[in-house]
Amino acid sequence: MKRLLLTSVLFCSFLSLRAADITQITNAFKEGNVSSVAKIMAKEADVVVPGSAKKYSGSEAVAKLDAFFKTHKPTGFQVVHHADKKDNGFFTGEISAADGRFRVNVIYRIEDGKAVIQSIKIE
Numbered sequence: 001m002k003r004l005l006l007t008s009v010l011f012c013s014f015l016s017l018r019a020a021d022i023t024q025i026t027n028a029f030k031e032g033n034v035s036s037v038a039k040i041m042a043k044e045a046d047v048v049v050p051g052s053a054k055k056y057s058g059s060e061a062v063a064k065l066d067a068f069f070k071t072h073k074p075t076g077f078q079v080v081h082h083a084d085k086k087d088n089g090f091f092t093g094e095i096s097a098a099d100g101r102f103r104v105n106v107i108y109r110i111e112d113g114k115a116v117i118q119s120i121k122i123e
Helices: 002-018 023-031 034-039 058-071
Strands: 041-049 052-057 074-084 088-097 100-111 114-122
Touching: 023 034, 023 074, 023 088, 023 100, 023 114, 034 041, 034 058, 041 058, 052 058, 058 114, 088 114
Parallel strands: 041 114
Antiparallel strands: 041 052, 074 088, 088 100, 100 114
């Protein structure tokens, strides 16, 4: 019984080490904090916001998000679904803004246990 319990604890510990921490990303969306997003954005990222969809350099992607957040000031953000695989993951969430709700899909790769954003789609 002790052996089974120890094996279960070790297995769960191993799984928790593989999961990326997305708190910094979700807080940035909740607050509309573009500078926080800039710190964890890949050098190139696919960004889709209403009226625009293409691959941008990190700084261009941040500028697109900044324009979106200025137009649609976030009042909240909630993660609806989150999944990690070997070296990458994604989550789907919802931004609450004064002028409506927006669905958000983020794809990221995991580097040193941290999420690096590769794609953001807001619709």
